[in-house]
Amino acid sequence: MTIPTAAPEETPPLLDGLRVGPGQAQPFGATPVPGAVNFAVHARDTPRLWLVLMDPGSGTVLAEYPFPDEGRVGTVHTVRLYGAEAGRFDYGYRVERPPGTRSPVLLDPYARGLAGAGAWGERPRYRSRLLAAPGPPAVPRPSIDPADLVIYEAHVRGFTRDPSSGVRHPGTFAGLRQKIPHLRELGVNCVELLPIAEFDETDNTYTSPESGAPLPNFWGYNTVGFAAPKAAYAADPTPGGADAELRELVTELHRAGIQVVLDVVFNHTAEGGRGGPVLSFRGLDESAYYLLSPDGEPLNLTATGNTVNAGHPVTGEFILNCLRDWVIRYDVDGFRFDMASILTRGTDGRVLDDPPLLAALAHDPVLAGRLLIAEATDATGLDQVGSFPGHGRWSEWNGRYRDTVRRFLLGRRGSTGDFATRFVGSPDLYPGRPTTTSVNYITCHDGLTLADWTSYDRRHNEANGEGGGDGIPDEESWNCGYEGPTADHAVLRLRERQRRNALLLLLTSAGIPMLLAGDEFGRTQRGNNNAYSQDSPVSWLDWSHTASHAALLRFVSHCIAFRRAHPVLRRTTHPDGVLPDGWSCPPVSWHGETPGQPDWHPSSTLLAVLLHQQQPAGPADTVYLAANTGGARRTVRLPQPPPGTRWHLSMDTGAPTPLDSYPPGREPALVRGSLQLTGHSVAVLTAR
Structure with missing residues (x-):
């Protein structure tokens, strides 16, 4: 492995009031202790490692201190910085590799805050930041049986970015908090948020075919900091601001009786393939954190350039500790795992019958009682829907439910019997397991919205700059007689019925239903079924539709209330x-x-x-x-x-x-x- 290097520097004198000494090997990351901060980081095959302190405003390097040899425990390097406190400096690490050279400043994998990102759209220069320990939760978590859940999948920025949202801080945690009354009126009791861990939205190689401007990575499935909330999702776009606003959002959702599930991305990272940036993992221990071929090249099982080595004990412990952090610090109610099938692979990339990480997550005492939801596929075509090793704890996004209900509503040949099986909880996929194993959905962020499913026969992704060939090729959609917007009343009436049909079947089926934000009031993406790069009205919810589609909104709220009123719809057997x-x-x-x-x-x-x-x-x-x-x-x-x-x-x-x-x-x-x-x-x- 080769990584960019920085020239050796002489160690500057200690900053005023600081002194260093050996630290403790646990916990990993930066941890406040009485009178000091303890740093512990795993870095294999490096003889020397430095703690880099930076100005929290400018990012200028203030000092670099070598980790003391006596503080090394196995492959864990430790140092204790006496007199340090949260907010005085940002930090990072350098490693010596190859001998005589220092790496760029690396991020702490366990950092709970990342500075240097700034407002949305600014090119980040990331630095790790120490955050003060939070107090206990302000309100208790709502106790909701999984059988009673109605999940609502939303993107933090897209939910309120449009001016029609009328919130004070559009596109932020604070903006979403202002929309809690809408969620309560609708009747949902669980919000599933697309990735909110720090990601680089400027990391996209495609440009707009209209303007030539770079397109963003809007969805955020390219994590940089796995334990740090995204700063640009806060009205105060700093690590401290994001930390406080996220805790306030979770508190107010809990106060409203609504649980919070986070979409987490532990299958790949923002470091990409061999030509990608060296941010953290690749500089510390590439072979532990990533799957590599025998000749040392990253295995690309995720179509993103790299694949997380979830079967390695070091990486498994990292993933488990990150999830614990989200639970302990923010009191979230569970997680949806993007491309969770990657977590079933061993250190050689082969699928394991009983992956140790999944068992550890299922039986972890801190995660007990929190939802674990798997997207049981990966980019290689591996499909474990119905066979994901769940240990009696995991639920699954049931893509077969989505496909079957769509085919049934279009009257496709042979779909009636299959629909009957899906309607009663997919017993063919989950024999002997509760119906709540199946998270049923007809639409999600990935694909057409419900309105577009009734309005387009084919995808319209030209704005993504990929020639229109990206996204799901065939979504079993039907334009009801005309492609796209129309004034034909007969077509519009049919589209309205089909939307209601889909929502009614979803909310009366056995399992856990999941709605896509905006489907309750006719949200459209103009036929784009892969809007990951669209930070525009294509991806923003148009809240004026709550008035123009008030009848649909009323219908959906009645369907949710009907489900809540009838235990027969919420059976677990x-x-x-x-x-x-x-x-x-x-x-x-x-x-x-x-x-x-x-x-x-x-x-x-x-x-x-x-x-x-x-x-x-x-x-x-x-x-x-x-x-x-x-x-x-x-x-x-x-x-x-x-x-x-x-x-x-x-x-x-x-x-x-x-x-x-x-x-x-x-x-x-x-x-x-x-x-x-x-x-x-x-x-x-x-x-x-």
Whole structure:
């Protein structure tokens, strides 16, 4: 390995009031101790290492002190800096490699704050910063059973960057905090934030085909500091500002009864491939932190240039400690792991049957009770959906649910039976495991928004500067008869029904539902299904849509309230068709135009399902759903509701607003024993 080097420098005298001595090998990173700061860093195969102190304003190097030989424990170098305190200086490390030369200043992998990034869009010159220890959480975490969760995936900057958001500090943690009333009114109780660990948004090789200006890395899946919140996401874009604002955001979300899940990226880093920058890991111990080929080249299993060596004990401990930091410092409620299948690979890159890191995360006492959600794929095509080694703790983004529901709503041949399996929690993928293993979604940040899924047959990614060939090639989308914006009322009505159909099926399916921010009010990305580089209205939520799409917003809030009101929709066991003793109906039964006669033919476009659950105390809970994915009107005869009840209409996507949905408890009773289904519509009934 070769890395850029800096010329040797003479060690300057100690700064006023400081003295150095050997430190302790644990914990890693910079840790305040009485009267001093302890530094501990793993650096293999280097005879010497220096602590570099820098001016917190300008970044000018103030002093460099060699780590004392007597402070070395194994491959851990330690030094204790007496008289130091948080805020007086920034810091970094230099290593001697090869002999006689010093590396550039390296970041501390465990740094809880990174200075030098500044406001959004400024080219960063990163420095590690010591932050003061936080106090205890201001409010307790909301206790929410995973079965009761409704997740809302959002990008911190994109959520409020548009002027229509009306917040004081657009595109920040503080801006998101101002939108908590919207989340509460909608009814979601968990926010999943796209990466908020420090990343370099200026790191993108592509340029705008219109202006020629560099495009940003907007999403942030190129982490620089894995334990440091992104400074530019704060109204005060400093490490201290980001630290304080993130804690305030989590506190206020918790106060509102909303949990917080962080999207974390432990499969690759911002150091990229061989020609990438040397920021930290590559200078300290490349073979421990990255998967390498026998000739020392980075293995690129992530399509980003490098792959984290999660199977190495040093790296596994680093990942575990970072997650603990987010829990201890910010009291977050869980994590979604980007390309989590990388974490299943051993030090040679091969997939392990029982990866030690996943077991450690599942059984770690600090992470106990926090959500662990895997994106169970990687860039090589490895797909572990249903087979991810979860140790009874992990949930998974269920991409098969997404694909199946999309195909079903388009009336694709052979999709009806597959949809039935997905609807009851994907028991084929998760036998013997709770339905909450499946995180169901139809849209996420990666792909078309829900409005665009009903408006475009193909991707429109020309603005990304990659010739329009990037992004998912085929999303099983349908423009409903016209590509893109239109004034055709028939097309617009069909698109509205399809959006409601998708949201209603999602929020009545067994598992944990996840919504994409803005789908509740018709957000569009103009057909761009890979908007990672679009810091523009393409990616920003247009809050004026809350007025222009108020009917859709009302419908979604009713769907969420309906889910919350019906325990039968939130069962953790996969229902079967066996009638238990004393029950009036089996847990699940399938129907068609005639009760008890579902149409499982590959060409079928009609399916109805009755869900039933006897309550330990109180009345039974019974829900009936009928979906017509064909274009023609269909009539279905209804099965008998439980004795002493009658059917009430909760949702009908084929009906005009406001007759398309009703708040729980206010649904009108049906006067006949059949249901008329408009083409491409879904109806839901409840027995009362």
